[in-house]
Amino acid sequence: MKKVVRGFYSVAYAVKLCKPQVICAYPITPQTEIVENLASMHANGELEGCEYITAESEFGAASILVGASAAGARVFTATCSQGLILMSEVLFNAAGMRLPIVLVNTNRSLSAPLSIWNDHQDSMALRDAGIIQLYVENNQEVHDAIPQAYKIAENRKVLLPFMICMDGYKLTHAYEPIDLLEQELVDNFLPPYKPIAYLTTKNPMAFGCYAPPHIYMEFRVAMQEAMDRARKIMLDVFKEWGEITGRDWGGHISVDFPDSKVMVLAMGSVVGLVRKVVHDLKKEGLDVGFVKVRTFRPFPIEDLRNAIKDCDKVVVLDRSVSFGYEGPLSIETKSILYKYSSADVYPFVIGLGGRDIPKDFVEKLIRDVIEGRERPQFAFKGYREFEEVVP
Amino acid sequence: MRFFGRGHGACPGCGLPIAVKNVLEALNGKCFIVNPTGCLEIISSQYGKNAWGVPYIHSLFENAAAVAAGIEAALRAMGRKDEGHVVVFAGDGATADIGVGPLSGVFDRNHDIIYICLDNEAYQNTGHQQSALTPTGESTTTTPAGKILPGKTGRKKDMVAIAVAHGIPYAATSSVAFPADIRRKVKKAANFEGAKYIQIHSPCVTGWGIDSRDSIKVARLAVETALYPIVEYENGKLVSVRKIKDRKPVTEYLKLQRRFRHLFKHPKGQEMIETIQKIADENAEKYGLDIK
Numbered sequence: 001m002k003k004v005v006r007g008f009y010s011v012a013y014a015v016k017l018c019k020p021q022v023i024c025a026y027p028i029t030p031q032t033e034i035v036e037n038l039a040s041m042h043a044n045g046e047l048e049g050c051e052y053i054t055a056e057s058e059f060g061a062a063s064i065l066v067g068a069s070a071a072g073a074r075v076f077t078a079t080c081s082q083g084l085i086l087m088s089e090v091l092f093n094a095a096g097m098r099l100p101i102v103l104v105n106t107n108r109s110l111s112a113p114l115s116i117w118n119d120h121q122d123s124m125a126l127r128d129a130g131i132i133q134l135y136v137e138n139n140q141e142v143h144d145a146i147p148q149a150y151k152i153a154e155n156r157k158v159l160l161p162f163m164i165c166m167d168g169y170k171l172t173h174a175y176e177p178i179d180l181l182e183q184e185l186v187d188n189f190l191p192p193y194k195p196i197a198y199l200t201t202k203n204p205m206a207f208g209c210y211a212p213p214h215i216y217m218e219f220r221v222a223m224q225e226a227m228d229r230a231r232k233i234m235l236d237v238f239k240e241w242g243e244i245t246g247r248d249w250g251g252h253i254s255v256d257f258p259d260s261k262v263m264v265l266a267m268g269s270v271v272g273l274v275r276k277v278v279h280d281l282k283k284e285g286l287d288v289g290f291v292k293v294r295t296f297r298p299f300p301i302e303d304l305r306n307a308i309k310d311c312d313k314v315v316v317l318d319r320s321v322s323f324g325y326e327g328p329l330s331i332e333t334k335s336i337l338y339k340y341s342s343a344d345v346y347p348f349v350i351g352l353g354g355r356d357i358p359k360d361f362v363e364k365l366i367r368d369v370i371e372g373r374e375r376p377q378f379a380f381k382g383y384r385e386f387e388e389v390v391p
Numbered sequence: 392m393r394f395f396g397r398g399h400g401a402c403p404g405c406g407l408p409i410a411v412k413n414v415l416e417a418l419n420g421k422c423f424i425v426n427p428t429g430c431l432e433i434i435s436s437q438y439g440k441n442a443w444g445v446p447y448i449h450s451l452f453e454n455a456a457a458v459a460a461g462i463e464a465a466l467r468a469m470g471r472k473d474e475g476h477v478v479v480f481a482g483d484g485a486t487a488d489i490g491v492g493p494l495s496g497v498f499d500r501n502h503d504i505i506y507i508c509l510d511n512e513a514y515q516n517t518g519h520q521q522s523a524l525t526p527t528g529e530s531t532t533t534t535p536a537g538k539i540l541p542g543k544t545g546r547k548k549d550m551v552a553i554a555v556a557h558g559i560p561y562a563a564t565s566s567v568a569f570p571a572d573i574r575r576k577v578k579k580a581a582n583f584e585g586a587k588y589i590q591i592h593s594p595c596v597t598g599w600g601i602d603s604r605d606s607i608k609v610a611r612l613a614v615e616t617a618l619y620p621i622v623e624y625e626n627g628k629l630v631s632v633r634k635i636k637d638r639k640p641v642t643e644y645l646k647l648q649r650r651f652r653h654l655f656k657h658p659k660g661q662e663m664i665e666t667i668q669k670i671a672d673e674n675a676e677k678y679g680l681d682i683k
Contacts, residue, residue, distance in 0.1 A: 049468055053460070054500075055493065063454035063457030063458050066457075067458035067464075068468075069449050071461070088450065199462060204447070209436045210436055210438065212437065215438050338603070
């Protein structure tokens with residue numbers, strides 16, 4: 001049944017259907033209404049068998065979930081920006097302990113300067129944590145992603161935290177008609193969490209041991225292997241989801257107009273706009289296609305390589321920057337093309353801190369690449385020169 | 392020992408295993424242990440050499456209270472509360488410095504856990520650096536006695552008062568010199584619903600600079616000089632203290648330990664000793680420790 005709801009609710013309602021046993025969070029704009037919705041459900045008795053804890057910080061919230069997850073509970077939190085990086089010490093630790101914590105990050109820029117608006121700098125800061133990262137395009141996709149995230153994270157061959165990245169404001173605050181899931185469908189799709197190892201007095205085990213040099217590396221190699229297995233398991237889960245709901249969001253990537261001479265890459269809420277621009281240019285007769293990158297970790301190495309290696313030009317629209325180099329998506333893109341392709345990569349960083357990304361701007365950028373007015377080198381696009389105290 | 396011991400790597404004379412064994416015995420092993428980074432974690436949880444016979448988790452340095460709260464919440468949600476108590480064993484730095492924020496959150500929400508602070512009065516695992524529970528006058532590697540400074544000049548943070556101020560049902564101190572007191576207090580704490588705080592004074596032979604065989608003697612002197620008052624609060628009310636017969640001067644305690652030895656020759660040493668004696672006198676007065 002379709003209902004017009006905001007992004008927050010599409011998350012909270014899906015979380016409820018997944019029957020988490022411990023929810024713990026700390027308010028931060030623009031995430032807050034997700035946990036407010038869950039708090040309201042809890043207060044109204046709609047979250048049966050679930051403890052809802054108001055933590056004293058995001059650090060505390062993530063730590064509480066480490067304990068709860070290690071005890072065998074299905075858990076949920078949501079955060080973003082400063083909250084996510086405050087959680088980061090705990091989240092790196094949770095990944096190492098192989099705890100399938102599911103969290104929603106409502107992507108927001110990082111301070112300083114302080115900004116509550118959207119870009120991808122926060123989640124990219126956790127790129128190397130051992131956390132699965134999925135970027136969504138709209139509020140139906142995030143709604144659908146939540147049961148899938150639990151199913152993937154809790155798979156015994158994966159057991160890694162799963163972070164769904166939805167753009168703050170652009171999605172969280174947007175009203176969209178959402179086909180809200182039925183409890184029965186979710187119950188059939190997502191079995192209760194049965195951990196292979198958990199804290200119990202019936203079979204005492206130790207979590208979070210310390211590992212001297214003779215054994216530490218083996219644990220880290222195991223994380224990489226889990227990520228590699230996740231790459232395949234995610235595709236199976238995505239496919240199953242498409243079959244039971246009729247909504248196929250693609251695999252790790254989804255491609256419009258494959259085999260075009262110019263391919264444009266983007267992630268998150270800007271996908272809808274960029275796709276529209278590419279479709280318009282295609283209608284004009286320009287040889288251009290589009291790749292929506294959904295999974296950032298594990299990185300879809302082969303899928304993305306196969307989608308772009310034979311084209312001439314790849315335009316990468318990053319929403320964050322690794323200062324001193326380029327945007328993370330362009331870095332990975334260049335890396336997977338090494339020795340496979342002679343395509344030129346156009347690495348552009350756009351829309352930091354909620355800077356508007358108008359349709360005309362994207363259209364001009366792509367047209368300039370196609371028509372040879374841009375060079376294949378890193379550039380910020382859509383900013384003004386200005387004089388500051390610190391240059 | 393069923394619950395703790397096999398293969399642990401504590402120094403001879405270390406107070407930590409004494410405290411841990413007595414707590415676990417008092418609870419008959421019906422417990423989940425959360426242990427932040429520190430001495431106890433390093434001596435007991437190396438991969439392949441796990442010394443724990445009870446479920447155990449180490450996460451980070453500063454989040455043990457929160458992890459414990461999460462375990463407790465999960466047990467409640469899953470109907471497994473009867474499996475056992477959730478117990479934290481944390482060092483003084485993890486408790487009073489880096490982890491005090493999450494601990495305050497846990498006290499505030501009154502999660503049903505027993506939080507044991509194993510107080511050896513400095514960051515001993517990393518080689519004896521000052522923490523908030525390092526006492527006045529102690530020379531540590533970060534508050535060294537030098538030509539000008541006579542060791543730590545600030546006071547030991549009153550964590551028991553902080554715990555009591557949160558309105559938690561039970562807060563107490565104890566010492567490894569009095570194992571029966573530890574067991575009694577843990578058993579008592581276990582009967583309260585909500586957050587319980589027990590701070591156990593525990594000598595560190597390397598950090599304090601004492602002979603292994605003097606460990607308990609020194610711990611006992613801390614109590615007998617009133618530098619480490621043994622107190623017990625229930626629902627905010629002081630219900631018991633360990634009385635002292637013929638309270639000893641603090642110098643008897645200080646002179647046995649390398650960490651205080653500078654006080655006997657430093658230009659400001661005498662002044663510091665007087666300050667430390669004043670702290671002991673205030674403790675005796677505040678808690679009514681002296682048997683007159």
